[in-house]
Amino acid sequence: MAQQRKIIVSAAIxxxxxxxxxxxxxxxxxxxxxxNAVDAARAGAAVVHVHARDEKGKPTADHKTFAYILSAxxxxxxxxxxxxxxxxQGMTTEERFAVIERFQPEMASANGGTMNFCFKGLGxxxxxxxxxxxxPYLDYTWDSVFKNTCKDIEHYLTVMNxxxxxxxxxxxxxxxxxxxxxxxxxxxxxxxIYLQFVPGVLGGMPMGNEGFMFILDQARKIFGPDxxxxxxxxxxxxxxxxxxxxxxxxxxxxxxxxxxYLRPDGELAPDNAxxxxxxxxxxxxxxxxxxxxxxxREYLKLKGKDNVKF
Numbered sequence: 001m002a003q004q005r006k007i008i009v010s011a012a013i014x015x016x017x018x019x020x021x022x023x024x025x026x027x028x029x030x031x032x033x034x035x036n037a038v039d040a041a042r043a044g045a046a047v048v049h050v051h052a053r054d055e056k057g058k059p060t061a062d063h064k065t066f067a068y069i070l071s072a073x074x075x076x077x078x079x080x081x082x083x084x085x086x087x088x089q090g091m092t093t094e095e096r097f098a099v100i101e102r103f104q105p106e107m108a109s110a111n112g113g114t115m116n117f118c119f120k121g122l123g124x125x126x127x128x129x130x131x132x133x134x135x136p137y138l139d140y141t142w143d144s145v146f147k148n149t150c151k152d153i154e155h156y157l158t159v160m161n162x163x164x165x166x167x168x169x170x171x172x173x174x175x176x177x178x179x180x181x182x183x184x185x186x187x188x189x190x191x192x193i194y195l196q197f198v199p200g201v202l203g204g205m206p207m208g209n210e211g212f213m214f215i216l217d218q219a220r221k222i223f224g225p226d227x228x229x230x231x232x233x234x235x236x237x238x239x240x241x242x243x244x245x246x247x248x249x250x251x252x253x254x255x256x257x258x259x260x261y262l263r264p265d266g267e268l269a270p271d272n273a274x275x276x277x278x279x280x281x282x283x284x285x286x287x288x289x290x291x292x293x294x295x296x297r298e299y300l301k302l303k304g305k306d307n308v309k310f
């Protein structure tokens with residue numbers, strides 16, 4: 001009997017969707033992001049997915065801020081560090097992708113296509129925001145497009161190939177599988193294919209087990225039965241969706257980027273480590289083992305932390 005592969009637990013630390021007024025526990029400064037990432041790694045996350053924020057909690061692509069965050073995390077633990085190319089709403093394509101060439105991480109998000117990406121409604125019910133940037137930032141998404149054209153995808157794959165960075169393909173809708181398949185056929189995808197399904201965004205595929213099974217079935221038919229995958233489950237259903245993904249052969253992702261809660265009754269997660277601890281405990285109770293950073297590097301064929309530029 002073949003040995004069951006261990007499950008990679010990822011923690012998405014802060015993201016570019018939630019704002020500080022939504023939870024007092026959201027890592028909203030560089031030092032808070034660092035602490036949350038290191039604590040998540042110590043709780044069992046093999047991978048941390050990192051966005052940068054400034055001292056007022058606003059998402060930023062500033063290289064100095066990124067360098068401070070990435071270097072501090074790397075110095076304190078052995079976790080695999082993946083970084084965003086999504087950036088924040090309103091950033092140019094050049095701003096979003098420049099971080100890859102500068103820092104040459106082991107992994108980075110690679111968005112599957114252009115789409116509406118609206119999270120304006122997350123501000124509903126907040127009477128007074130902590131920072132004046134928050135409401136305009138959320139409102140902007142009502143009339144904006146998350147741009148990831150074929151030219152953009154070609155650009156980021158070319159840069160990632162040159163940097164030895166694994167694309168973490170974020171799939172928001174079924175048609176985006178076809179985009180990635182096109183670049184596989186044309187030889188621009190050089191490394192392990194790692195898909196990350198992202199349901200539940202206004203503008204993308206809805207969240208649900210039937211929809212997940214459909215897109216997973218299609219992905220396996222397109223890329224082969226052994227394609228590696230994970231799912232991002234936003235909000236209070238994070239843990240259910242993560243477990244469903246694991247039961248069907250995938251990896252799991254939690255983190256305050258994806259959901260602010262620890263339980264569906266509205267209890268807020270005090271930090272990323274609490275969510276990692278919870279999902280690791282659930283997996284253990286189901287007789288799954290979780291991967292170490294070294295094992296995650298082996299499964300995903302990553303280049304190793306000594307070959308990054310931070």
